[in-house]
Amino acid sequence: EVQLVESGGGLGQPGGSLRLSCVDSGFTFSTYEMNWVRQAPGKGLEWVSYISESSSNIKYVDSVRGRFTVSRDNAKNSLFLQMSSLRAEDTAVYYCATKKGGTTYFRHWGQGTLVIVSS
C-alpha cells in the first residue's frame, strides 16, 4: 500500500531555498509518476510539478519554472522538490501525490508539509 510522508517544510526567507522530500513506505514507488501539488492558506489546490517514473519527463507550472527542481531516487523510494528564489506566494502546504501512467488523476496523497516564506 502506498504511504507517502512529506518533510522539509518550514520557514524560508524571500529569495532563499528549501528542499522538500516525500518518502513512500510502500514498495511500488518506482511504478508511479509523481507530482507536487500545493495549497495556499485558505485557498484551493494547484498542481506544481510532475516527474515520470524514470525521471525522463519533467513538467512545472509556469509560476515555478526556473525556480523549482523536481527529482526522485527510486532506490530510496523518495521524491524531492528543490525550491529556490522563494517568494511570499510560494507559501502553502505542499503535497506529494502519485499518478499512474496513462491516467490523469492523482491517486494517493501525503499528509503535506507547510512552507512559509517570510522575512
Next chain:
Amino acid sequence: QSVLTQPPSVSGAPGQRVTISCTGSSSNIGAGWDVHWFQQLPGTAPELLIYDNNNRPSGVPDRFSGSKSGASASLAITGLQPEDEADYYCQSYDNSLSAWVFGGGTKLTVL
C-alpha cells in the same frame, strides 16, 4: 482565478441530494480530458472521490456519483450525511497550459 469553475459553496439538509458543477473550456474538459473529483475534510489531505468522470475508488460509497457533458462536469451526492461536510475539488488536464488543473473548490455545508 481557477481554470475550472466551481460554485464557492453549496448546502443541503441530511438525507437530501446536492450537486456541484465544474465548468471548463475547449482546452480541458471540452477537449475530451477526463474529470476527477477530490474530497478534502477539514485539516486533512485531499482524497480521490471520483475518477475518469464517473468511477469510484474502492471504499467510496455509491452515494457519490459523477457525470460529464461537453465542457462541464458534475458531482452528485445523495442521502447527504453530516460527515460529507468538506471541500470538493474537480480536476482535469489542460492542453493549452500543458498542466493538470483544478477547480477553485466548493465548500459543502450540511445543515
